[in-house]
Amino acid sequence: MTIRSLPAVGVLLFVAVATAGCGSDDDAKRASVTPSVSSFSAPAATGLPGAPAPSAAPPSSDVVAPPPTPGSGAPSVPPQGPTQRRPASPTPVVLPQRPAGAPGATQVVTAFRAAGLKVPHPKDQSVDCGPDGLGLGCSEIVATDAVTVYVFPDETSASDIAETWGGQSYRRGAVVLNYLAAKTPAADRPRYEKVLDGLG
Numbered sequence: 001m002t003i004r005s006l007p008a009v010g011v012l013l014f015v016a017v018a019t020a021g022c023g024s025d026d027d028a029k030r031a032s033v034t035p036s037v038s039s040f041s042a043p044a045a046t047g048l049p050g051a052p053a054p055s056a057a058p059p060s061s062d063v064v065a066p067p068p069t070p071g072s073g074a075p076s077v078p079p080q081g082p083t084q085r086r087p088a089s090p091t092p093v094v095l096p097q098r099p100a101g102a103p104g105a106t107q108v109v110t111a112f113r114a115a116g117l118k119v120p121h122p123k124d125q126s127v128d129c130g131p132d133g134l135g136l137g138c139s140e141i142v143a144t145d146a147v148t149v150y151v152f153p154d155e156t157s158a159s160d161i162a163e164t165w166g167g168q169s170y171r172r173g174a175v176v177l178n179y180l181a182a183k184t185p186a187a188d189r190p191r192y193e194k195v196l197d198g199l200g
Helices: 008-020 024-033 105-114 155-168 186-199
Strands: 140-143 148-151 169-172 175-178
Touching (some): 105 140, 175 186
Antiparallel strands (some): 169 175
16 A cells, blocks of 8 residues: 555654653753744734734833923923022212313313423322212312312312311312322422412
């Protein structure tokens, strides 16, 4: 009789009978050679009918979302800590105006120079009239190495200062000449005073 083919069930039964008598060593060898079913990864679905759709991997809890970028609409959280404020700018000192008709301190110094009198190193020190300086309440100060010229907003203030400085000053209207820090000899002072009188 010719054997054409054996059914699949017969082949499996034959293999089972043939291996039933083998020892445990053969089983261990086969186990080491035969790959486990779990070691093969299932092929990805390729759109075949009945194939299950692949599921997305669940998000990891270790992933940290990046901070929102500017303009993304996400509210920004201000940094914590003490708020630093810029110091307020100092209020500029407003000096009183000299009275109408009174010469300015620079004008007096110019007249001294035009008369041939020495007025070296003139310097505008009007800032000393304010509360942060000498606080004299004057309108203008121009100091030179020969004489210092003060202009006050009124004659009363000028007279009070001139009396305080005693014989080291000369007043004409709202203008006071101060010789306290000057190097002008006493004999030359009348010349400065005469020029000042001519301006009044």
